[in-house]
Amino acid sequence: MSTTSTAVTTPYVHADEPARTRRHGWWWKSLLVGALLWLVTIVVTIATRNANLVPTLILLGSFLVPFSVVLFAAERISSTFPVTSLMLAFFVGGVLGVLGASVLEAPLASGGLGGFLLVGLIEELVKGVLVVVIGRHLVPKTARQGALLGATVGAGFAAFESAGYAFNAALGRGGIDLIGLLQTEVIRSVLTPLGHVLWTAVLGAALFAASRDGRRYRFTVGVVLAYLLVAVLHGLWDSMDGISTIVAILSTGNAVPALYYNSLRPGTQGEVGEITTGVYVLGLGLVSLIGGLALRGLVRRHRTRDRAISEQHAA
Template sequence: MKCPHCDYSNPEGLRLCLSCGHKLLSRNTQEQDPNNFFYEFAQIVDEIPSSQRSVKPKFRNIFSRVFRKHKEVEAERLFIVGTSLTTPTIEEVEATWPKPWLFARVFLIALFTYLGLYLGVSLFGNINFIPGLIVVGAFAVPITTLIFFWEMNAPQNIAIYKIVYVVFIGGILSLLVALVFYDLLRNNINPITIGIVEELAKVVAVIIFVRDLKYKYILNGLLLGAAVGAGFGAFETAGYELRALLSGNFHMLYYTIIWRSIFSPGGHVAWAALTGAAMCRVQGDSKFRLNMLMKPKFVFVFILVVAMHALWDSPIPGIYPFGQLILMIISWIFVFRMVRIGLNEITDKKKGLTVT
């Protein structure tokens, strides 16, 4: 279908031009709700027919769009999803594996910014670049990972401004709650209590956001949990970077930034995402109640992330960094498993609507 505005040849069935964003006028388009074209544009995938796509995890397909060329208008359309005008109904949601790509662009932007700040400090010796170096070094990878979770949120019902809100408010709130718990356990600090305290603090913050029935899907909990974990991890990393800087050793500062960035996707972000998804899984369409935290499906995930956190902080000789890398892999195996459960949930809900 050729766009009447720019003559770009679009695949059949689209309501919006991939090149210029101009509305495509067709007989089918005129008969449909004009608000839905925002979502359909954001949901564009590759040329694989929908009948050949599956909710089974195929990692090659998940990342198949990362190395393709994308127009700026595609990113613009992605950033408008989740509003009252652009949130799809459950019938419109595709219960197939999303193919995220924007997160890779965000990472490249952050990497280029970090390298510029690094040159400003190391090559030109300008200390005015140091605050930016700390902030970008702390937030680059957590935010990149968070954008991945945002793109994996198939319901597309959470706006980007909400995610930014959860990163900052949820991140600082969970840190403050953790400090309260640490103060109560000041004489019993060890890897196990650290895992319990920090994961429980993030759960408290996640509950504040997912208890809203507007965000009732498992994939919503995965995303909001990741946002809380990203804020928690980034603020914590910034603190460690400042400590390294105050030691007077710039090599220690760069060491802290690099290694905490490498491990960031498999730490606080993934763990909080799992507990957030588990919370939404046990809550379902009901209002939040404390006894939901005792349900086996939540307890299992919480014990799992606490155990991984405790092992992560364990002073076992030789565990660093190979132990952390193994734990990262395990974390993401469970993340993708939770994504699959979330997609199956959408399928079940759509079937339920069809039956009724």
């Protein structure tokens, strides 16, 4: 009788995903409640014109989606990794990530596609080092567990970076630009899971999948290739605005006017704008698709190996 009860109440868990607790779906519940609080804060801010609420808007809008990612990971990551360590991965990893990237990028980064690729190499390296340091005690080291930890570190980086962008957007010439602030937060919230979170999840999965016996890191060719892949995807993502503009100018026959006269042919401005927007959205979608397929491929490829390691550690 007790055996039947256990079979009914035990939640399904992947073989390579050690159980922590029963899943409650707190990530999406927190996302909905947080979104409601964000909307209420917007209404109150507009109604009262209280500038003291602007930091609340920045924090809610910047941290809502990333923190939901942390809750998603907390319900699935190994019980050997305390929730407090996961929170440290988010906050400490996020702060150190943006600080380290800023210090390295300041003297090295430049404009253009090459500059954006360099930024991708720097930021993904910083986040990769943080995953290695923070995850050194996480066992077993499987691709799925590495993806969850990587997503957490990436979410922390995205949260603090988004807060900076939101702050800059709010600095209008005539005072606080509330519309600019909200637009920035909405766009970055929607794109966050497809950017830093996804890229660091791919790198974390590769790092953990290459581990020896699920305990010790090994830096293999696969890890290097995964790092280069996410760095290139990061660079392409950041440079997509320029790429889409170039494609629009070339496809509408505006190459010569734009190059020599710094202007567009009369009557083509609308067409250039439409093509730029379309290519931009398509480009971001393609970058996200490649990253998603890479993550899925890593987890599936190492599923058998990860299952064996998980069973070995459970024994």
